[in-house]
């Protein structure tokens with residue numbers, strides 16, 4: 001999926017092409033395409049009249065932005081302290097084994113993206129896995145199978 | 152640099168600089184005042200022609216008095232009436248050395264850092280060397296943007312993954328290959344490749360340097376061998 005200019009124009013115009021709204025604009029583009037296509041960043045820089053390197057800097061600064069296409073299902077494994085001591089590493093390893101990708105990567109069919117996060121604020125439920133904003137608490141390697149098949 | 156709205160332009164404030172009462176322009180940064188009075192403190196990410204950035208922290212000084220003192224980066228700090236400043240207190244010197252240690256551990260190959268270590272008489276580096284080629288001082292970015300008006304390079308990533316790059320990590324069409332970024336980079340110039348080229352701290356000059364060296368950095372006196380002038384330990388800096 002590549003960015004199309006009229007779509008980008010409508011996003012950018014919503015913020016009156018304000019350089020100060022760069023982050024909001026990038027957020028909307030990310031929501032639209034699931035990632036930030038390179039052409040879209042070039043286009044944003046041109047429309048907002050700011051240096052390309054500034055757009056690139058912001059796009060690489062925030063974890064919420066991705067320059068690589070993301071999978072339709074995004075799986076975030078919490079590696080925070082509480083989840084870690086309760087065995088989140090085993091859960092992650094199981095996910096890596098099942099999906100045959102490493103944390104940070106996307107499956108070749110574009111279905112899953114696996115990522116780690118540090119504490120999602122639900123420590124009492126640890127180990128926590130967040131799948132497309134849905135929280136799954138007290139995860140174990142055994143539950144991984146049903147998590148992946150649930151959709 | 153510091154905007155002090157209460158004081159009209161041209162009016163001076165009094166500050167205590169290392170125990171002496173001196174006049175200072177409240178529109179200057181603390182570093183500018185310190186340098187104006189001829190006190191030499193190390194700086195790294197500061198350059199007269201560029202916006203202060205305050206990231207290297209080498210320009211650290213101590214302000215305040217009694218038990219209410221704190222360390223600040225002087226290049227970013229304003230001056231105000233009654234400010235008390237110490238540029239060489241024990242606490243400052245210790246902190247300055249630790250900061251330099253961290254910077255050298257990151258880039259042991261930098262001549263600028265090694266020279267600074269010799270001047271500050273740094274004796275050891277307690278941190279694991281990273282052997283990186285950038286200390287993220289941002290001088291190149293500011294040089295490119297403010298003096299060359301090219302805006303070809305900038306920071307990307309964050310935290311431990313932060314690095315300097317061109318847009319999309321590709322050859323940048325904005326860059327006009329002027330070389331200013333390399334000229335100003337404190338790490339691009341490599342240290343001397345003398346007998347200890349692969350140690351973290353070369354400090355060859357710190358141990359054998361005669362008293363004259365810091366004052367006549369470029370000149371070589373005619374006494375052979377060098378150090379003939381040193382008669383006793385009191386002559387060695």
Ligand code: SF4
Nearest residue numbers: 295326327329330332
């Ligand atoms: S060489 Fe390129 S990147 Fe470096 S200062 Fe000049 S224009 Fe900027």
Ligand code: SF4
Nearest residue numbers: 285286288289291336
């Ligand atoms: S490349 Fe050099 S000038 Fe630029 S941030 Fe790194 S150390 Fe500083």
Ligand code: FES
Nearest residue numbers: 078080083120122
């Ligand atoms: S450590 Fe996992 S939710 Fe806090």
Ligand code: FES
Nearest residue numbers: 205207208210226
């Ligand atoms: S010179 Fe002040 S922080 Fe670098």
